[in-house]
Amino acid sequence: MAKHELPALPYDYNALEPYYDEQTVRLHHDAHHKAYVDGLNNAEAKLAEARDKSDFSLIKHWERELAFHGSGHLLHTLFWNNMKPNGGGPATGKAAELIEQHFGSFETFKKQFSAAAVAVEGSGWVVLCYNPAFKELSILTAEKHQNLTQWGVAPLLTIDVWEHAYYLKYQNKRAAWVEAWWNLINWDDVNRRIEAMLA
Template sequence: MLSAAVNSLKHAVPRCAVSSRLKHTLPDLPYDYNALEPTISADIMQLHHSKHHATYVNNLNVAEEKLAEARATGDVSTEIALGSALIFNGGGHINHSIFWQNLSPNGGGEPTGELMSAIQRDFGSFENMKKTLSASTVAVQGSGWGWLGYNKAAGKLQIATCANQDPLEATKGLVPMFGIDVWEHAYYLQYKNVRPDYVNAIWNVANWADITERFNKARQ
């Protein structure tokens, strides 16, 4: 599982060319830091994006540089030891890159079209999916994520949770549609220790246009 997750991360994270190697970079937000207020405060968004996500990106680049050195010298032990750093920081980069796009100041409401039909087929109703995903996400022990994902093999939507920064597709085999970050840095400044209030509020900024696009791509 560890090797599969590491291999998946190599192909899943956005990159840009820098000097002699490809480095990961912090993506720009598609909106201002204060755009999601009052659901998520500008202070949280700025810290979450410019500090926490940036740290994952920087640490991922460092881990990949060490991995390249280990491979060049045939140091298999170091390659194996770097697996957890690649998953944690690579997963943090993947997860947050999806998270920013999953949210919108014009979000909320309900999806339409084929995505709504799939939700009704797989969960009975939109409200049932929402309640199930919210409950699963609130119940994550410690830090992690709640996800609405797509199972390509089964052709259906599924709900899953991931610990820490484990990336959904690399570790659970589901294509991520909509993720809810329940690390404390995602909500504590505003919601304190009341995680359910944050999870319930985030639906007000859910970007169904982005989620629908991911759904359509996953089915191709």
């Protein structure tokens, strides 16, 4: 079974300053994201071992670990690519068109997304998704990494609102982190994901 690896950041650790500080980016990527990659590899190895031994006594535990760490790895990978130096501003391209169609305006979308990000209970995420079954965009929250989602959605844009994502610079001011993050969005990446979904 191939091992999952921590992907390199698509920019330098300090490239997102002043909105996202180098120390937090380094710790968040190299320690926290790596822990989810390691946890995913461990869960897959333990499940393979369970199959080999035909011993599924701990199946509930390892399936939970698989969901938690696997989702953590996927969301963090999306998160890093959704940001870029000199990013932000209103949506562009197909993203702008779909946001206007499904939310009425970019400003309305931004208000709903920000409100959801501030309101997530405990540790979690907010994700702009495309639901091919409904043929619409949705803003979903995820507690931990995997709870409260919808089956079949394709995540397009996400913000991490676990405290480890922002605490060194923003302390307990989650709303300030959310507001700063809007200056980092890589709309080119979001548009690539949309085009792949609609192809």
